[in-house]
Structures are given as structure tokens and as C-alpha cells.
Amino acid sequence: MIEIAATPFPYSLAPNGKTALVIIDMQRDFIEPGGFGASLGNDVTLLQSTVNPIANLLRVWRARRWPVVYTRESHRADLSDCPPSKRLRGSPALRIGELGPMGRLLIHGEVGTGIIDCLAPQAGELVIDKPGKGMFYATGLHEKLQVEGVTHLVFTGVTTEVCVQTSMREANDRGYHCLLVEDATQSYFPTFKAATLAMIVAQGAIVGWHTSSEIILTSLA
Ligand code: C5J
Numbered sequence: 470m471i472e473i474a475a476t477p478f479p480y481s482l483a484p485n486g487k488t489a490l491v492i493i494d495m496q497r498d499f500i501e502p503g504g505f506g507a508s509l510g511n512d513v514t515l516l517q518s519t520v521n522p523i524a525n526l527l528r529v530w531r532a533r534r535w536p537v538v539y540t541r542e543s544h545r546a547d548l549s550d551c552p553p554s555k556r557l558r559g560s561p562a563l564r565i566g567e568l569g570p571m572g573r574l575l576i577h578g579e580v581g582t583g584i585i586d587c588l589a590p591q592a593g594e595l596v597i598d599k600p601g602k603g604m605f606y607a608t609g610l611h612e613k614l615q616v617e618g619v620t621h622l623v624f625t626g627v628t629t630e631v632c633v634q635t636s637m638r639e640a641n642d643r644g645y646h647c648l649l650v651e652d653a654t655q656s657y658f659p660t661f662k663a664a665t666l667a668m669i670v671a672q673g674a675i676v677g678w679h680t681s682s683e684i685i686l687t688s689l690a
Pocket of ligand 1: 493494499542602627628629631632633
């Protein structure tokens with residue numbers, strides 16, 4: 470095991486391909502103007518700070534040929550996997566499935582649903598389309614990770630308190646050891662990010678650990 474300094478105590482990272490790098494929803498719809506995040510009235514530029522830390526971690530994972538998992542929050546074109554309770558909630562400028570400047574919001578295959586170019590997945594990396602906030606709901610991901618023998622997950626992506634935290638909690642319940650990378654995740658609401666970091670590590674890492682990308686990179690150098 471590789472020991473990583475972390476909060477609330479050191480995290481033991483499993484080598485030899487047992488630790489997957491998880492990149493949650495780094496898609497144009499959340500990161501760029503004109504997408505779903507902006508339609509909810511958010512300042513999407515706040516999420517840009519995650520890009521370099523994720524790119525740095527990706528380089529290391531790829532060099533070691535360790536598994537990488539991407540998720541995209543996205544729905545079928547007929548919206549049969551998008552419950553009205555999700556689509557009709559609130560009063561966004563555009564709802565899921567409506568046409569924006571990057572295509573229909575959060576729909577498979579649209580430009581806005583794609584991962585941003587500088588973090589584009591490579592052949593052999595898992596790309597999971599998830600209709601919910603959590604990455605295990607209706608995706609078959611757990612079974613895929615089991616086949617690969619993955620036991621540890623390092624989480625990055627957006628947004629911290631919604632899809633990242635939901636996915637991390639789902640993973641924790643399935644027995645994975647979860648580490649969240651502080652500077653590789655972001656929220657439209659800084660106080661929500663801070664609260665998420667605090668609550669996941671409470672009570673002796675009840676959901677998991679957090680640390681910085683720099684500490685991980687130094688520990689793996
Ligand atoms: C949201 C996400 N915030 N990826 N999705 O609706 O966190």
C-alpha cells in the first residue's frame with residue numbers, strides 16, 4: 470500500500486491497478502457557459518480551477534496504466550430515464566432535454582454532454598452515462614469495477630456536494646475506500662464544498678478521506 474497524508478488520518482492507496490481515478494461530470498454542460506449549470510443561474514467559471522489538478526492526476530494514472538472512470542450526467546433522447554420530479558423541479562432558464570447553444574441539455578451524444586476537450590477520455594477508459602446524481606444508480610458500474618478488482622477510488626470532478634458526494638457515499642456503502650481530492654473538485658457554492666469536505670471525514674472518516682492533488686502526486690512520484 471502507498472500511504473497518502475490525508476484528513477482525518479493517512480489513506481492507504483492500493484497499487485497495481487486496484488485504485489481507480491474517478492472523474493465526475495467534467496462535461497461542458499457544467500463547466501462551460503450555455504449548459505445545464507448556467508441554466509440554473511450558476512457562475513460556471515468557478516469550476517475551472519479543477520481542470521489542471523485533474524489533468525495532473527490523469528497523467529500519473531495513465532502512465533501507470535491504472536484504471537480511470539469518467540461519468541457524465543446524461544439521459545436518453547426520449548427522456549424515459551429522467552423522472553418528471555427531476556426535470557420539472559425549480560425554474561431553470563432551460564430544462565433537461567431543451568435545446569441550448571450546445572444542444573439538448575444533459576442528453577446522450579449532444580455537444581454539451583461531452584467531457585471537456587482537455588480531459589477527453591482515451592481508449593480503454595470507462596465512460597459511464599448516469600441518469601442520477603450517483604454513479605452507481607442504474608449504471609452497472611459496481612459490477613464493472615468488481616471484474617477489474619478495484620477496491621479503492623480517488624474522486625475528482627463536479628459538483629462537490631451533488632454528484633461527487635452522492636457517488637462517494639454510494640461507493641462507501643459498496644465497500645470502496647474513497648479519497649476526495651480537495652483541489653480537483655468544486656462547487657458553484659464554496660460553503661457547500663467546505664461543508665462536504667467536513668462531513669465526509671467526520672466521525673473517523675465515516676464516508677472517506679480528503680487530501681490535495683499535490684500530496685497524491687508527491688506520494689506517487
Ligand atoms: C448537478 C452534478 N449539480 N454533476 N450535477 O446537478 O453535480
